[in-house]
Structure formats: C-alpha cells, structure tokens
Amino acid sequence: MTKISAPTWRIRSLEIILILSLSSVCTKKKLRRLLGTVPSSLNARLIRDRIAQIRISANRLQRLAELSKEEFLADEDNFAIAEHHLRRALEALLDIGRHIVAKKGLGRPEDYKSIITLLGRNGIIPLEFMSQIQGMAGYRNRLVRAYADVGPEEIYNILRDKLGDFALFTGYILDYLAREGADSTY
Helix, strand or coil: CCCCCHHHHHHHHHHHHHHHHHCCCCCHHHHHHHHCCCCCCCCHHHHHHHHHHHHHHHHHHHHHHCCCHHHHHHCHHHHHHHHHHHHHHHHHHHHHHHHHHHHCCCCCCCCHHHHHHHHHHCCCCCHHHHHHHHHHHHHHHHHHHCHHHCCHHHHHHHHHHHCHHHHHHHHHHHHHHHHHCCCCCC
C-alpha cells in the first residue's frame, strides 16, 4: 500500500467532497457539515443532565462547607466525599463547556482552562466570571493527576470560597440556552 502525502490526501478529500456535493445523496447542509462550516445544534438534554449533576454535587458540598474547619478535618470521610463531589461537579462543568464549544464551532480548546476562555470570549459566560472560574477548571487536573498533593484543608478552603461559582456557571448556561432558543426549562 502506498503512503499518500498530506497535501495529496487533502486534495483527494476535497475531490470526494466535490463529487458528493454534485450527487443527489449529499445535501448542501451535509456538505457544509463535512467541511466544518455549520455548527451543530446543542443537546439541551445533555446540558440539563450535567447541570443536575453539578447541583447534586454542589448540594453535598454545601453541607460539608457548613461544618466548622475542626469538624470537617475531624472526619476523614468528609475529605473523601468533598474531593469526590468537587471532581464530579468540575467534570460536569467542563462537559457542558466542551459540548457548547464543539457544537457551536467556537474553537479547539488546548486544555480545560481554554474551554472556559472560549466560553467567555464568545459571550456565553461573562468575561469577569471567566477569569474567576478558570482556576477551578485547572483544579480538575490537580484533583485527578496530583491527588496525593491535595489535602483536607485545601479542599475545605475551596468549599468555603468557591462553591458559589457552580451556581453562577449553571445560571449563565441556562441564560445562554434561553438566548439560543434551546429547551432550557429546568
């Protein structure tokens, strides 16, 4: 089998797309999707499901945040539960962001922080909130990759200082869905 160079492959791909566009099988809409020029519609159900996950986890985290620091640190299960729900809420937040960025063709995020950047630069969340929440997006990596370095006091401080960011984020996303005309009843 002969290896086709990148420029040749691109030309052949364009030839195939051109042939398809001339056939009755490929509509203009399908052709534009093949070329990546027409963003797909949002899956409001997926977004609502992730918002529900954020709310469930945020509620569990809120109960832990209401404990005094001494009470929180006295029971090691508090740390484990908080770490688990913080990671789940962050994963759901980033899933929502990735979905919107991909479906609306907003760009290609390089990392988790850039998902948030693309949401802010495209008016989905306010720019000042974008700056505020980018650290939380990066914190997901710390929870997953540097978990041995994450301690109970660190998690407790996040619960006390950053927990409201989840409610703000879900509110901005629901506002965006309403502006887009997506089914945002929640």
